[in-house]
Amino acid sequence: MPNLEPLRERVQIAVAERLTKIEAGDIYWATPALVTRSLLSVDQYKAELELGPVYGVTRSSESALSFQAQPDVYQDLYRFTVEVYVRLRDTVVAATWLERVWTDHVRCLLADPSLGGLVLDLRPEVTETDDGVLEPEAWFRQGWLAELSHALDA
Numbered sequence: 001m002p003n004l005e006p007l008r009e010r011v012q013i014a015v016a017e018r019l020t021k022i023e024a025g026d027i028y029w030a031t032p033a034l035v036t037r038s039l040l041s042v043d044q045y046k047a048e049l050e051l052g053p054v055y056g057v058t059r060s061s062e063s064a065l066s067f068q069a070q071p072d073v074y075q076d077l078y079r080f081t082v083e084v085y086v087r088l089r090d091t092v093v094a095a096t097w098l099e100r101v102w103t104d105h106v107r108c109l110l111a112d113p114s115l116g117g118l119v120l121d122l123r124p125e126v127t128e129t130d131d132g133v134l135e136p137e138a139w140f141r142q143g144w145l146a147e148l149s150h151a152l153d154a
Helices: 007-020 042-051 094-110
Strands: 034-036 054-059 064-067 073-087 121-129 137-151
Touching (some): 007 073, 007 094, 007 137, 042 137, 073 094, 094 121, 094 137
Antiparallel strands (some): 054 073, 064 073, 073 137, 121 137
């Protein structure tokens, strides 16, 4: 059995681990109540949302592999999503928490867009939201693109 998880899996692990390090203070607005790789519906997190945002890190569609000039190396444009639930807290509406937490997670991930040398590049793509219809709760989904380079083993 291989001793390392596949590179795409290691990317998701690294992202989730980084998000767990967010702490409210000088740089960030809100400490996550939970960071998970298997996000359920918002209704499953009533208690957690009283404490802070709930983050989910999941794979996304439309990743792509392409071979480069060397036949044993390929480029992987890997897409994943960070989805976050927030709720009204301390008289601050969910829409405000949503913008604060969106900023927190972008600031956290782009502080080291190579994820410690794991990826060549990391950049945000499309953001989706609940459009404000769920107050006193809210959610966003932020798509991310990680550019990876793999060596094929013989």
